[in-house]
Amino acid sequence: MIRGMTLPVAATLLAISAAALAATPGNPxxxxxxxxxxxxxxxxxxxxxxxxxHRGVIGRRPGSVPGYAYSPAVKALGGVxxxxxxxxxxxxxxxxxxxxxxxxxxxxxxxxRDIIAYLQSVSPPATKKPR
Ligand code: HEC
Numbered sequence: 001m002i003r004g005m006t007l008p009v010a011a012t013l014l015a016i017s018a019a020a021l022a023a024t025p026g027n028p029x030x031x032x033x034x035x036x037x038x039x040x041x042x043x044x045x046x047x048x049x050x051x052x053x054h055r056g057v058i059g060r061r062p063g064s065v066p067g068y069a070y071s072p073a074v075k076a077l078g079g080v081x082x083x084x085x086x087x088x089x090x091x092x093x094x095x096x097x098x099x100x101x102x103x104x105x106x107x108x109x110x111x112x113r114d115i116i117a118y119l120q121s122v123s124p125p126a127t128k129k130p131r
Pocket of ligand 1: 035038039040041042043050051052057061062063064065069070071072073074081086089090099100101102103104106115
């Protein structure tokens, strides 16, 4: 009897934890470490480097940091950076904006989610207008 129940119970638990993972918000602290490791070579929060500075990027228009020489591809994107759009960008910048100057891809959905949570934590709340 117990043996007979083990498999369905395990399957149910797996399904529940998979659903919970999908709904879990990103972890900004893990995201900060990932950001420093994966993005820090080209980006920082407050200075333009190889890539543009990132503080406030969520909610901001793509290609809008003053003093940074963006590719025409990123400037042409329009709209604003949302968490969803950032997720697509990090999966493949060349797919979202063909011809962009960024090539790095982040294959782990969890890592993307954590990095986005971190970038959101250093962006002003959505009530403020993007600069
Ligand atoms: C090898 C250098 C390099 C690395 C590493 C890198 N980027 Fe970039 N990133 C760039 C460049 C260059 C641009 C400008 C793209 C353009 O103008 O086409 C850019 C642009 C961006 C933009 C657009 C910003 C804006 O103001 O519109 C975002 C968002 C971004 N990067 C996020 C990230 C994140 C998050 C990581 C780490 C997972 C990362 N980048 C890693 C070089 C890099």
